[in-house]
Amino acid sequence: MKLTTVAWKNLISQPSQLALNLLLFSLGIGLSLFLLLVNDQVNKSIDNNQKGIDMVIGAKGSDLQIIFSSMYHIDNPTGNIKIDDTKAFLKEGHSLIKLSVPISIGDNYAGFRIIGTDESIMELYEATVASGKLFSNTGSVAIGHSVAKVTGLQIGDSFKSSHGLTTGDDLEHEHDLVVVGILNPSGTVLDNLILTSNYTVWDVHDNGAHDHNDHEHNGHDHHSHNHTDLSRDHLLTHTDKELTNVLIQFHNNKNFQALNLPNNIKKHTPLHAVAPAFAMAVFYDRMGIGFNLISWIAILISIISCISIGISLYNALRMRRYQLAILRVQGATKTDLLKIIVVEGLLIAILGFIVGVVLAYLGYMITSNLVETKFQYIWETLPMHIGVPIFAIVSLLLGLVASFIPAAQAYKMDIHHTLAE
Amino acid sequence: MSHLVSLDSVRHRYDSGLEIVLPDIVLDAGGSMMVLGKSGVGKTTLLHIISGLLRPTNGVVKIQDQDIYKLEGTDLDRFRGENIGVIFQKPHFFSSLTAIENLQLSATFQSKKVKPAFIDQVLNRLDIADKARSMINELSQGQLQRLSIARACISRPKLILADEPTSALDDDNAVAVMNLLREMQHEVDAGLMIVTHDSRIKSKVDQIVDLSSTTQLVKE
Incomplete structure (x- = not known):
């Protein structure tokens, strides 16, 4: 049996906890990516139409x-x-x-x-x-x-x-x-x-x-x-x-x-x-405050989700410490236990990233339709954004960070004391 | 002559400063031993030392002529997984996995491949094959106990260690569990060491070591 399967089954055995973690994680990633997508299209529209007009x-x-x-x-x-x-x-x-x-x-x-x-x-x-x-x-x-x-x-x-x-x-x-x-x-x-x-x-x-x-x-x-x-x-x-x-x-x-x-x-x-360049600079400044505020909220949600995942994994570790100790008795190495915990964190991160990307693009499509209906501006259909691979890496890093403490605890676990409890 | 298990001059000092001096123990391949003793006499310490979980302060612990504490880290973990099967007093399993998945998980850590057919065979032998795909919380205590025995045996270990396997059972069930343990011992051709304070099963083993009379506790 693959450790990934064990990690996945551990996760889905607590569906409400998984749902909460996924919701928080995907909101953070989704909101950030949505802002990037919209900002990019707005900037493209502004830049394309500003070019050459002094x-x-x-x-x-x-x-x-x-x-x-x-x-x-x-x-x-x-x-x-x-x-x-x-x-x-x-x-x-x-x-x-x-x-x-x-x-x-x-x-x-x-x-x-x-x-x-x-x-x-x-x-x-x-x-x-x-x-x-x-x-x-x-x-x-x-x-x-x-x-x-x-x-x-x-x-x-x-x-x-x-x-x-x-x-x-x-x-x-x-x-x-x-x-x-x-x-x-x-x-x-x-x-x-x-x-x-x-x-x-x-x-x-x-x-x-x-x-x-x-x-x-x-x-x-x-x-x-x-x-x-x-x-x-x-x-x-x-x-x-x-x-x-x-x-x-x-x-x-x-x-x-x-x-x-x-x-x-x-x-x-x-x-x-x-002079459009000057007037738009003022406009960017005003608009930037709103974008920055939402960006900071997205970052805050991501940090909270990271902490939430960490706490969930830590609580799960405490509940399963005896089972994990028995795995060590059966030949699992410290690294095997570390892998199970880290994979759980990464699975939440990967799932959260996927859901987040879907949410971001759904939001983008809705906004794009609104813009088209109201202003007749046609945005790109589902544009590929450099933010997607970057957020994929950020998600994996967040998953690693979230699982770091519980994974380290699992790695350092004293089997003798745990089993003697 | 080589022994399956041998303890030579093993002592262990606890964090409290108390030092336990364990008797020299020898168990031959295929043999069975009961380590008897009251609570607090060092039974769990002995079990953990033999299974490579607690490094003693002094002495040599050999399993199949391998001084196990000369092994470090991953090597010791792998050696333990391959050669020692441990049955704990309280059966703990991953509740997110089915009965057979818990056994498959244990098999994951064995360097020698465990054939799925052998897992089925062990489950049949222990009469819990029909529960193979049940979740852990759907199994009775007795079924969990048998699943513990299965888990300890699927790697075909050289030594089966059992910690108080019968203490919480009535006489009939205690005898039934002992019979199962002996059967599985012969099935996988292993030595059996039972650490317990349950003297009802004395007649089921070849050797008895009473820790109450052979262990010394020394206050620093």
């Missing part, structure tokens, strides 16, 4: 609201800005600016936001068209990879957009939008967006079926267009029109003037400007 210009409001609405598309915009006010940043030739991207936010289809922009957005996100082409005139759209996957829209399909950022038949516009292209997956927010020209956004709202007076209009007004000229120069001729934001990439984001530009814009123009 400054965001929008209407006066909160720094984070501007960033979340224009870069991550999970919040409402702070308002609209006049093209006339943004001309300096949108036209070519600004000494600090390498690339500028105008965006108009306002409508959605099936929860996916429709963004009015121009082809510069493809350069910013290093995105490419998988099939078809980018929007080319008023009423044509290119859809992100996830949008195509979730809605089933194909090239040539048409749909009606819903006004604002929530879905609803009563808010549906009259205009048909036609899909002319589908983008390759980029791992950025573009996967979840429907791209069209700014003119389409403006046009849809000029002749919309809904009442324009009972809700806000973000990034558009009501003036009919029928454009095929999507050049930047032509866009800038519409000085009376509004955008929601301008995304800016600098030639050199460490340049002193570039670093000061957001503050100068805030001070000297009716616009608001934010």
